[in-house]
Amino acid sequence: MPSDTPAPPLNLIVFAGFKRIALGSTADVLAQLRERTDDTPYLVFDEQTGQLLDFDVHNRAGTVTPASGAEPHDDAPRGVGRPKLGVVAREVTLLPRHWDWLNRQPGGASVALRRLVQDASRVNADRDAVRASREAAYRFMTAIAGSLPGFEEATRALFAGERNRFEALIDAWPPDLRGHLQKLSAAGWSTPA
Known part of the structure; x- marks a missing residue:
């Protein structure tokens, strides 16, 4: 089931040493960093996740990527699925008895897995x-x-x-x-x- 809620906009926070020198959207932070007159090294973070980002102030496209060594977020669809519905095919490895149980569920394995994941995400929120x-x-x-x-x-x-x-x-x-x-x-x- 696709989510109707858009992802929150990426806000960045920038520190030079231990002092916060910029905060805001990618465009806002780019503007703030381009106005800097000192050459103190700085670190750019995703404000909500704390993830260190590679951020080139001269990058005219205004893009940010996880810093090298940071955990990757592989959100790119792989293989088949129903992309227009937001459904992405991925590999799941289960024991034969698990597949047997899933296949006996109403709607089959895919529907049962989606329902289990939805229930678990709600319970563990x-x-x-x-x-x-x-x-x-x-x-x-x-x-x-x-x-x-x-x-x-x-x-x-x-x-x-x-x-x-x-x-x-x-x-x-x-x-x-x-x-x-x-x-x-x-x-x-x-x-x-």
């Missing part, structure tokens, strides 16, 4: 949001704050869901960095039931 928030904060922290005091302990606190300890450990970190980490990790503190 809160847990997925917590995990995504923590992973975004971790990606950002690793790229920019790995040399700061308390980094390893802050990482442990983040994944342990210990908000007060995490906040205490990053309290001495530069304000722009700390503020963005608090924003990225905000959804990571509510533990689903």
